[in-house]
């Protein structure tokens with residue numbers, strides 16, 4: 138059983154006009170096996186929270202803590218965080234020219250595990266995971282995210298989630314840009330990862346339709362850089378019906 | 387980290403007015419005061435500028451002929467003293483390309499000092515070919531190549547500089563493109579103390595397309611220099627020049643001077659040139675100079691870009707977010723960056739060998 142705690146997190150970015158505070162005191166606790174949905178208007182800071190957990194250098198934490206089983210995550214580099222068990226499925230995955238998916242996956246797996254995976258079982262595992270996500274085998278020889286469609290990029294993120302087996306995953310709008318079939322396929326991938334590794338999930342989304350497949354235990358409404366309200370799955374339905382007006386004054 | 391990035395400036399010498407001659411005596415001595423040689427300390431030539439002897443190394447693979455029905459110097463006479471020394475040997479090897487399904491390979495294995503080697507490559511009308519020139523071995527070698535790309539033909543020429551680390555190679559490569567022909571020129575420079583490649587393209591007809599790609603990696607005290615030149619002297623031709631380099635170590639030095647000249651007659655020209663360098667360590671020096679001279683307003687498009695130094699933060703973050711430490715992420719980005727060019731060679735074994743050498747260099751094992 139692992140626990141990820143975010144306490145009074147304040148985060149700023151450098152802008153041309155100086156430092157700008159985006160997260161204004163976020164409190165959130167996620168335990169293994171739990172699914173937390175975060176919903177909130179555009180620009181409210183959801184991706185900022187995701188990147189701050191993963192350690193993107195652009196975001197400066199000015200106050201507060203992130204603890205993973207009591208360990209101070211903020212002192213870790215992004216790769217140390219990943220090796221400690223954190224995973225971020227990005228809203229906009231980056232293209233890496235000249236590096237094949239298979240090479241990338243093997244390199245990442247080796248880095249996370251601290252040793253190279255045994256070749257035969259690894260190849261089999263990758264193949265199986267790709268089949269499950271309905272990814273053509275040809276993807277493994279293509280360069281990382283290069284020329285992938287929006288939906289293919291998202292499948293590739295979930296492929297990594299299943300293969301790297303983190304303790305906690307932040308999924309930043311993994312459902313955006315997916316057609317109805319892909320949404321189901323990708324959701325099943327997340328659920329498989331959760332079952333297999335008792336994964337804790339922080340699911341950032343704008344739409345309740347993904348919550349039909351990935352059932353949240355908790356829903357957090359994110360407004361102006363902090364959690365404005367928390368509740369169970371019923372809160373998502375209310376947000377869909379009413380929007381965020383009541384939180385914006 | 388030292389970075390040298392210049393905008394497009396007026397070239398010190400208009401490229402079209404550069405002296406061309408068969409006679410070494412017509413050229414002044416090599417000095418860094420001459421724009422052509424300004425980045426290369428003359429002692430790095432190890433005497434190639436004084437005189438050269440006939441090539442005593444070996445040529446293995448695709449057959450070369452000692453005579454042909456083409457006249458050496460007809461594509462271009464030498465543009466510098468070292469190339470003129472080669473021309474003065476009066477010993478040209480001919481390579482005739484008809485049409486082949488698979489890439490052809492010629493290994494040029496240098497041995498001995500102050501060697502000169504001249505080729506004339508002819509790609510016949512309608513011929514579609516890929517020829518790989520793999521330069522290996524050790525010593526000092528000056529090379530001069532003329533390439534005739536006939537009308538309606540398609541040639542990919544790959545020049546790999548992968549010599550022992552005490553070696554010097556200079557290579558002048560002049561191509562002339564016929565009407566509606568396609569020419570892809572790929573340079574990969576990784577092995578050798580001093581490497582200088584000067585590929586130049588001009589046109590004999592309209593509607594031709596040239597792509598010039600380069601990948602290089604300098605470490606230790608390597609000096610790697612490329613000076614691609616496209617002379618748009620005909621209408622409606624397209625050129626795309628893209629060179630990518632990586633540097634590691636305080637004494638590594640790379641030079642890229644990309645000249646594109648669009649003459650009055652070259653209406654409807656489309657051209658783009660780019661050079662990007664990634665610096666893995668402090669102190670390495672990458673000079674990057676794009677020059678664009680335009681003599682007509684009637685062109686479709688002309689642009690250039692040059693950047694040295696920084697890695698893409700988002701690429702590094704993506705790799706790190708998957709557990710890969712920063713230094714390893716940088717190496718991976720460099721490998722991918724160069725492999726983007728190397729993967730176009732079309733010979734898997736050779737590609738693997740080159741990628742293996744780059745990997746070893748990245749890990750600090752000198753080639």
Ligand SMILES: Nc1ncnc2c1ncn2[C@@H]1O[C@H](COP(=O)(O)OP(=O)(O)OP(=O)(O)O)[C@@H](O)[C@H]1O
Nearest residue numbers: 150151152157159178179180181182183184185186
């Ligand atoms: N470098 C920056 N300069 C200025 N503002 C920035 C910068 N980076 C982020 N911001 C701002 O921070 C705010 C939060 O952005 P963030 O991407 O976290 O929002 P989000 O909740 O993920 O939105 P969306 O739902 O559209 O994905 C936005 O207003 C954004 O413009």
Ligand SMILES: [Mg+2]
Nearest residue numbers: 183184185228
């Ligand atoms: Mg976002």
